[in-house]
Amino acid sequence: MDPVAAATPPERLLLGPGPSPVHPEVLAAQARPMIGHLDPWFLGVADEVAGMLRQVFRTQNTLTYAVSGTGSAGMETAVVNTVEPGDTVIVGVNGVFGGRIADTARRAGADVVALEEPWGRVVPPERVASALKAHPETKFVALVHAETSTGAHQPLEEVGALVAETDTLLLVDTVTGLAGVPLEVDAWHLDVVYSGTQKCLSVPPGLAPITFSPKAEAVVERRSSTVRSWYLDVEAVRRYWGAERSYHHTAPISALIGLHEGLRRVLAEGLETRWARHAEVGRLFQEHIQDRDATLLAQEGHRLPQLTSFGWPEGVDEGKLRRRLLDEHGIEVGGGLGTFAGTAWRVGLMGEGATHANVDRLLDAVDGLLER
Amino acid sequence: MDPVAAATPPERLLLGPGPSPVHPEVLAAQARPMIGHLDPWFLGVADEVAGMLRQVFRTQNTLTYAVSGTGSAGMETAVVNTVEPGDTVIVGVNGVFGGRIADTARRAGADVVALEEPWGRVVPPERVASALKAHPETKFVALVHAETSTGAHQPLEEVGALVAETDTLLLVDTVTGLAGVPLEVDAWHLDVVYSGTQKCLSVPPGLAPITFSPKAEAVVERRSSTVRSWYLDVEAVRRYWGAERSYHHTAPISALIGLHEGLRRVLAEGLETRWARHAEVGRLFQEHIQDRDATLLAQEGHRLPQLTSFGWPEGVDEGKLRRRLLDEHGIEVGGGLGTFAGTAWRVGLMGEGATHANVDRLLDAVDGLLER
Numbered sequence: 256m257d258p259v260a261a262a263t264p265p266e267r268l269l270l271g272p273g274p275s276p277v278h279p280e281v282l283a284a285q286a287r288p289m290i291g292h293l294d295p296w297f298l299g300v301a302d303e304v305a306g307m308l309r310q311v312f313r314t315q316n317t318l319t320y321a322v323s324g325t326g327s328a329g330m331e332t333a334v335v336n337t338v339e340p341g342d343t344v345i346v347g348v349n350g351v352f353g354g355r356i357a358d359t360a361r362r363a364g365a366d367v368v369a370l371e372e373p374w375g376r377v378v379p380p381e382r383v384a385s386a387l388k389a390h391p392e393t394k395f396v397a398l399v400h401a402e403t404s405t406g407a408h409q410p411l412e413e414v415g416a417l418v419a420e421t422d423t424l425l426l427v428d429t430v431t432g433l434a435g436v437p438l439e440v441d442a443w444h445l446d447v448v449y450s451g452t453q454k455c456l457s458v459p460p461g462l463a464p465i466t467f468s469p470k471a472e473a474v475v476e477r478r479s480s481t482v483r484s485w486y487l488d489v490e491a492v493r494r495y496w497g498a499e500r501s502y503h504h505t506a507p508i509s510a511l512i513g514l515h516e517g518l519r520r521v522l523a524e525g526l527e528t529r530w531a532r533h534a535e536v537g538r539l540f541q542e543h544i545q546d547r548d549a550t551l552l553a554q555e556g557h558r559l560p561q562l563t564s565f566g567w568p569e570g571v572d573e574g575k576l577r578r579r580l581l582d583e584h585g586i587e588v589g590g591g592l593g594t595f596a597g598t599a600w601r602v603g604l605m606g607e608g609a610t611h612a613n614v615d616r617l618l619d620a621v622d623g624l625l626e627r
Numbered sequence: 628m629d630p631v632a633a634a635t636p637p638e639r640l641l642l643g644p645g646p647s648p649v650h651p652e653v654l655a656a657q658a659r660p661m662i663g664h665l666d667p668w669f670l671g672v673a674d675e676v677a678g679m680l681r682q683v684f685r686t687q688n689t690l691t692y693a694v695s696g697t698g699s700a701g702m703e704t705a706v707v708n709t710v711e712p713g714d715t716v717i718v719g720v721n722g723v724f725g726g727r728i729a730d731t732a733r734r735a736g737a738d739v740v741a742l743e744e745p746w747g748r749v750v751p752p753e754r755v756a757s758a759l760k761a762h763p764e765t766k767f768v769a770l771v772h773a774e775t776s777t778g779a780h781q782p783l784e785e786v787g788a789l790v791a792e793t794d795t796l797l798l799v800d801t802v803t804g805l806a807g808v809p810l811e812v813d814a815w816h817l818d819v820v821y822s823g824t825q826k827c828l829s830v831p832p833g834l835a836p837i838t839f840s841p842k843a844e845a846v847v848e849r850r851s852s853t854v855r856s857w858y859l860d861v862e863a864v865r866r867y868w869g870a871e872r873s874y875h876h877t878a879p880i881s882a883l884i885g886l887h888e889g890l891r892r893v894l895a896e897g898l899e900t901r902w903a904r905h906a907e908v909g910r911l912f913q914e915h916i917q918d919r920d921a922t923l924l925a926q927e928g929h930r931l932p933q934l935t936s937f938g939w940p941e942g943v944d945e946g947k948l949r950r951r952l953l954d955e956h957g958i959e960v961g962g963g964l965g966t967f968a969g970t971a972w973r974v975g976l977m978g979e980g981a982t983h984a985n986v987d988r989l990l991d992a993v994d995g996l997l998e999r
Contacts, residue, residue, distance in 0.1 A: 258894065259675045262659070266660065282658040291641060296636060331856065363855070461882055484734065486696060507832050510833055581667075
């Protein structure tokens with residue numbers, strides 16, 4: 256076999272559902288010299304990462320860290336540590352990721368009560384309330400804060416208050432939400448919340464920030480069965496992230512140093528400023544794309560600014576248009592997932608990508624392609 | 628909270644059990660601009676990574692890829708995809724990592740027949756043969772090729788030939804072995820083999836190369852129960868790594884570009900040359916450390932050159948010595964794990980770290996510290 260040439264990526268503007276554009280300083284941080292995962296210096300970095308994650312999650316939760324895997328590993332960590340075989344869980348399913356939580360929970364041995372809603376809609380708090388009444392022994396209610404497959408923005412505050420009065424946990428997927436739209440883990444009484452790095456944090460994919468409330472920690476501690484995963488077992492992992500500092504698995508050093516730099520940038524901008532920037536840029540794009548006869552797929556009043564899912568009018572070949580956008584303009588957007596595959600686009604204006612200039616560049620390119 | 632300063636690591640010479648030193652070109656590859664995980668360019672990189680992994684594993688196996696997690700995620704992938712609840716598995720336990728396979732297999736629902744050997748010794752092929760006779764329905768036999776906790780080098784060829792004649796699979800942990808000592812996946816009839824990146828490949832931690840033989844693929848396809856992990860389910864993951872290219876989870880882009888560069892370097896050196904370099908440098912270190920009254924903990928004739936575990940003579944405070952080596956000389960070595968904690972050192976001369984100059988630097992530093 257001939258030697259393989261070095262991998263030098265072509266230039267891309269990343270306006271899909273993730274990964275989002277990464278600042279050169281964050282990329283440079285990933286190239287810092289290697290160091291041991293038990294080195295006192297690196298343990299300090301891990302502490303700082305956990306501290307900054309607490310700020311971004313708006314929580315005081317002790318058990319806050321980055322799972323050594325992508326957002327879906329965060330989902331699996333949330334599920335397998337709380338579920339025991341035979342448990343009932345209630346899962347809002349209004350897109351791909353709610354479905355994925357349900358699938359993951361079944362594999363962990365749970366009986367899943369799926370609250371299905373049409374794709375693009377959010378799960379009404381009343382549905383959660385009545386499901387909880389019907390299944391009072393439920394281990395957790397799971398909702399997707401930012402449904403990456405549809406662009407729906409799930410309200411959490413009311414459900415949080417409701418679930419807080421029970422022994423049930425509230426599990427939240429905010430892979431695409433964190434640092435893009437308001438999220439208040441403590442104030443909203445969210446118990447297990449996970450995210451990914453490659454969305455509004457603008458850090459390369461590979462880590463999953465996660466946080467467990469004291470209520471969730473107590474549930475994990477009271478388990479009568481062993482967690483089905485060794486790699487994601489939070490009781491073991493927290494002996495590394497906590498004061499004990501004992502070896503569990505080798506932490507992904509470079510990725511964590513990248514995340515450290517990315518979190519520094521998020522906090523330097525300020526969370527509220529970042530939320531406002533996403534809100535403004537996303538609203539602008541949504542206005543303009545509707546001028547081009549596109550139909551937004553998320554329910555009005557519950558649209559994420561950072562991730563817009565829309566259908567093109569009849570006659571537009573979305574796949575061909577998307578490929579030409581990539582080939583001729585170097586701009587990546589996403590196609591539809593599941594129900595929306597082959598008809599929809601997903602445009603992400605996330606993290607470093609959420610700028611007016613990027614909206615202009617995308618619309619100009621699309622207009623040019625549609626004219627021909 | 629005050630803003631956190633940028634994380635700039637102190638200079639370290641990494642001679643512990645991992646991570647090993649990483650070449651600047653590999654680090655630089657991790658800082659290349661971000662690109663989408665479904666971008667045609669990146670799919671080409673993923674193909675090249677799989678192709679180079681086949682060369683390093685010495686296999687033609689189609690199902691060869693990098694798991695999106697560290698070596699332990701590779702272990703869990705190997706176990707959860709093959710085990711179904713109630714299966715019997717035979718696991719050689721002669722150190723931490725054999726014990727971890729047994730633990731992971733129990734969590735997946737297996738009945739584990741543990742072939743325990745004293746730490747530092749290898750598992751005799753006859754023991755495997757008689758265990759297989761006693762448990763003919765065994766799903767897999769698992770052995771640790773390179774036991775990172777003891778430095779024992781498990782022979783595999785004879786067991787491979789033996790297991791190949793049965794319906795049982797041979798599962799091999801070569802986290803510390805790959806590219807450091809000879810490994811022949813196809814010629815030795817190994818069925819599920821996983822590794823890590825941060826050992827003899829000299830790539831940062833975060834990915835787990837893995838390969839499944841056609842026999843192992845058939846076992847996975849014949850499962851009657853769903854794999855307990857969503858994240859590590861190989862039937863789903865292979866739709867991304869294979870021709871289908873469908874989305875499963877977002878691949879860790881930067882880490883894979885780093886691995887791509889690291890594999891290029893391994894193959895440019897040549898596998899046999901790299902094995903010989905490890906053998907020579909490791910043997911040299913083992914001779915010299917014994918001159919300092921250290922006791923090698925791995926059984927004679929079965930010592931890994933790349934990872935040496937040894938006990939200091941009475942009166943040497945290993946923890947203090949190790950800390951001074953780090954603080955005063957910037958050299959990291961590892962302490963003992965499990966049985967050997969508090970008495971042993973583990974010295975890794977792996978990948979970029981396996982040089983005569985590093986042996987000299989380590990011994991000079993240790994001699995200086997012991998004199999005082």
